[in-house]
Amino acid sequence: MLSLNTLIAASLGYALLLFTIAFWAERRAQAGRIGWLRSPFVYTLSISVYCTGWTFYGAVGSAARNGFEFVTIYLGPTLVFIGWWWLLRKLLRVGRAQRITSIADLISSRYGKSTTLAVLVTLLAVIGSTPYIALQLQSITLSFSVFESGGNATLTAFWVAAGLAVFTILFGTRNVDANERHHGVVTAIAIEAVVKLLALLSVGVFVVWGIAGGPAEIFAKAPPEMLRGSSIFSARWVSLTMLSAAAIITLPRMFQVIVVENAEEKHLATASWAFPGYLLLMSLFVLPIAIAGNALLPAGANPDLYVLSLPLSQGQDNLALFAFLGGFSSATSMVIIAAIALSTMVSNHIIMPLWLRFAPQRTETSGDVRTILLRSRRLSIAGILLLGYLYFRLTGGSGALASIGLIAFAGMAQIIPSLLGGLFWRGANRTGALLGLLAGFALWAYTLFLPSFEGGFILSQAAIENGPFGLGFLRPNALFGLTGYDPLVHSLFWSMTLNISLFIFGSLLSTPRPLERIQSSQFVDVFRLNKSSGSYLVSRSATSEDLFTLAQRILGSDPAERLFSEMARQQGKASGLPDATDKLVQSLERELAGSVGAASAHAMVSQIAGGGTVSVDELMKIADETAQIMEYSQQLENQSHRLEQAMQELRAANAQLTEMGAQKDAFLSQVSHELRTPMTSIRSFSEILRDSDHLELPEAKRFLGIIQEESVRLTRLLDEILDLSHLESGHGQLPLAPVVLQDAIEKSLNATGALLEEAGVQVNLALPEAPVMVIANFDRLAQVFINLISNTVKYGRGENPTLAIGLTLSETLAIVSMVDNGPGIAPHDRKKVFEKFTRLSKATLAGSAGLGLPISREIMRNLKGDLILKPSRRGAEFEVSIPLA
């Protein structure tokens, strides 16, 4: 029998060997001679940290109790690894591109660098891992107890925990490497992986060929229900496979070795088959050892320790020692990596944010933050191991090893929906992830984790059996009356159902923030995005330059300068940038919130100040993008406004054009009509003259007179049309000169004197004595007055027709009004007065082509004056305005 002292000496010697190897590897790596330290096989072996003390001892125990079920714990990871191209490759690429440091960091980063999510996942990882670490301590103390039953288990556990803390702190926190790689630790883990595999294989070979005469003989001893039974392919079989597949990605230590410690993406290709191969070898002899143990050892022997007790019972002390070291390796490697992974999460997502918030008067040099970070990691490692040790002490090391491991698996598996959704579904967002995770974890805790204490923690034994407050439908093991299932399957069903539903509906029903949107495409489209160049890592501290640049990007140069110099003055600095104090960060955030909204501002500033692993370049990209979006949307708004205006103008123009088109048509038909009438009489009279031989001379003369009259009318009409089109086109300026207005009026009255007398129109002149000088063209101005007067004679005649002509002066204009007492012009006709060939009613159609008023208005407009028809109750009142000289 081996003595305890031999055992302790062997453990210490082995630990010393590991220290030496880790130290040597670390030195080698520092010297830049990494070489095979980072070969694909070392990577594969480091992943074997999946096989813990639980696997080493517990798999045999599980096989002894449940037959083939233990295989599922290896089949899940096997399936994930042979499907590496689909999931792990993407995970690795994202992890590298986003500089992910842990599973909490991954989830947080994907969902808009949410601090809440990071803290949530970190807490849950700690809750899930603490029993698991306790489990490793338990497996080590159990293995000690096999050799020396009188040993003090608690003391052993304490020294093991302390030793592991020292190792982890020494090699896990040597530096805050930007990519969080630990060469020494990984090398030591790889050695341990080899040791545990060889140990288990040795025991297996000894059992199969040493104790029994070959595999056939061993299996002949197996009870039939172990090899068949209901354990193979059941709800539990499927659930366990899925759980272990989830665990290989989400367990903090697995994420650490697979994603964070990965040196080259290429190594994954090797691990994709080599790791399943390793698992195959690890499980090959589990069943034979279990069968042999059941057959050979006394009934009371603990199946979890068959690996040790079988060789011991056969007097194979050296083999037992080797097996012990194998178990020791399995347990220690798990604890070391888990402590590193958890300490990274705890210090990055809980301690550092708190420190950044509450530390008084800190200085913002990166070296200082590094020290704080290292210190917080070391403290976290010690704290996590202490927690594991306390858990071990409080639970007294009870319960089968396997069940604790599965509970941890089920807890961490709650991350899977948010993780897979985050990698493959662009629409997944923070609200969905938060709701799903919270619900999943709550149900997991209620239906699996708390009942595992068997009434010792929060839930009493009575509450577990009868439901809290006697509410039967809330029984943790039969929620809503779902009975008849294995507790693990039951818990997984409810937690995953609610988790996935809330994740999906929460994502669909909420709007992601800008940062979430950016991150979602960074994750989902990671293979499509170009490799970002030159982005460097913020050394987890805010420098005021960084903040200042950010402020400039968003606020603009001048406001940023004002803000920062104001802050510098408040800090008592005469010149230069202010120190990056909390106050500065807060005011900056407030200022930025005005520009980009509170949430984005907080995300940006806290990413610089709070120390995520986001690069400054990336932040600037976000800032630029936000600014661009804002500018763009403003431009869009302006443009759509302008567009609307243009539309309205176009619509008005179109209406005008349509009207003008109609006018032109009317004009043309009117012109042809007007031209046709004289042409018809000229033609018919000239035909009569040509054809009749017996025409009397007076008769013929009368006809010729008509022809001549009509020709004159025709010529006049054509002249008028030409005149109008000439005036309208604006070609040919009228020669202007100072004109005495009264003279022009007098001339027009003389010209129309006969007409007025014939029609019996009484003219009332009211003109000032003093001559009014205007700038005009005398003849054209007289033409306008003549037109107006003859218009009155034609259409404006009432009883005792009168025409009142008045003259008033404004500052720049002389205004001549002509008012008759005729029937007036109906309001709806007023606009038409100035249209060509318009006659206002059939009754007034009196032979004129009706071009007088349009021509007059065109003349007045050419003279920089105007002619308008004033609305009046009786008679027509025209007003002619002419610029004064």
Next chain:
Amino acid sequence: MTPPDLASDASRKRKLRDSALLLPLFGAFLLVSPLITVFTAATTLFGLPLIFVYIFGVWLGLVLLARAMARRLDKG
């Protein structure tokens, strides 16, 4: 290189990627489906229980397939 070669090369790569996606599904079908109950019959093969040979045989087969595929995917 001539265009037809490029085209066939691309299609070869696509087939390779598709089979890389299929391999875990194939493995799940063999090991995590009711199919496995077919092999729980109480017979032996090479002196070993059929189910033992089946599970570890399929497992080994998956490892070897994954190895062949990983080498090609890594190269492509």
